[in-house]
Amino acid sequence: MRRLRAAAAAVTVTALAAAAAGCGGGSPTGGGGDGSPKTLTYWASNQGPNIEADKKILTPELKKFEKRTGIKVKLEVIPWSDLLNRILAATASGQGPDVLNIGNTWSASLQATGALLPWDEETFEKIGGRDRFVDAALGSAGAEGKDPAAVPLYSMAYALYYNKKALKDAGVDEPPATWDELVAAGKKISRDGRWALGVEGSNLSNNIHQVFVLAKQHGADFFDASGKPDFTSDGAVAAVKQYVDFMAEDRIVAPGNAEYAQNQSLQDFAKGRTAMLLWQTAAATFKSYGMKPGDWGVAPVPVPSGTPGTGRNTNSMVAGINLAVFGNTDNRDGALEFVKFMTSDEEQKILNKTYGSIPPVKTAQQDPAFNTPDLAVLRETLAKSAAPLPQVPEESQFETAVGTAVKELFADAAAGRPVTTESVRAALTKAQQQMPK
CATH class of the missing domain: 3.40.190.10 (Periplasmic binding protein-like II)
Structure with a gap:
């Protein structure tokens, strides 16, 4: 998980799971958007030196997505000190974004709330298939034996x-x-x-x-x-x-x-x-x-x-950021289209080069930019000597x-x-x- 500043959650996952189950389809605006198929809300984690740097990095890419699809993305970059508590509150209330970044160590905990969209084979096919992703990164996307709760976005070690x-x-x-x-x-x-x-x-x-x-x-x-x-x-x-x-x-x-x-x-x-x-x-x-x-x-x-x-x-540990979709979003098709865009080879190369991380998408890793001496050590570690944190609720x-x-x-x-x-x-x-x- 990048930047390593997650605050403690005051509410247990068990309680959140009950709350999330009780909220049904959520509010009329579902996952936090405005109910429009042309709008998405995206909570991004703070990956750069500061929040303003993230906005500067991400905004041109979101504009590119809007130009291609007609879907406007409302961006909020959330500091690590607030992100976990914000997500936990959203899972309990049903008032979350459409798409969000999560630290990969939280995947199983958030999966247990039932608030995130499960990534079964059919859903994976909508973004090009499960086999596009490195196995180690998928191993930190949810509990063993269950469909992942998210897809890998940035890999680190x-x-x-x-x-x-x-x-x-x-x-x-x-x-x-x-x-x-x-x-x-x-x-x-x-x-x-x-x-x-x-x-x-x-x-x-x-x-x-x-x-x-x-x-x-x-x-x-x-x-x-x-x-x-x-x-x-x-x-x-x-x-x-x-x-x-x-x-x-x-x-x-x-x-x-x-x-x-x-x-x-x-x-x-x-x-x-x-x-x-x-x-x-x-x-x-x-x-x-x-x-x-x-x-x-x-x-x-x-x-x-x-x-x-x-x-x-x-x-x-197998470090990284995963991309998740709130299950009660009113714009699931748009959310999946956004995940497909963010995990495309083109965007994986752009974003991971900028942040100094490694693409969890196999074909994007082949770019020579990820063979620098710094990243060679990290790639070797991820491939041979890293282990995922316990994927438990x-x-x-x-x-x-x-x-x-x-x-x-x-x-x-x-x-x-x-x-x-x-x-x-x-x-x-x-x-x-x-x-x-």
């Missing part, structure tokens, strides 16, 4: 971004391939006002993405095979402690990062305050902050063996509960309070107790 000069100045010849190497390099770098690694300790979704990958590396998951929360296993506890220990024990993360939640770590990296960053498709943002492409390098996120792969060598509550536990542990570390295996297990026990029964 995590990488280790590093400041070439900072590593060279510290005598580090190569970007670290293992965590031991990262910590060792980090201790050389963290001096004279510069820190080795940037994190966003108050960013709940980013916390989840990082500890999910580390849990995989410890042979654990946060849900068992039946889909029940399993937050307190030895592997999950070790993963959270390892992540927080970059600040608490290893001291390669600035204590102030405990309060970061709005891309401050990207700004620190761009300004040379930190030398390394674990992020997804960050190149376009670095450029917007004034960095030159030669200033940074991109390497796979470290794994214990030094060689990314599956299982304990997983090094990213409680995923959004998981992000809130465990993401908050990690946030509070970072606060302890920043304040100099000890972070121990026992305190981590207690925090995760509390988080598990907050999950729906």
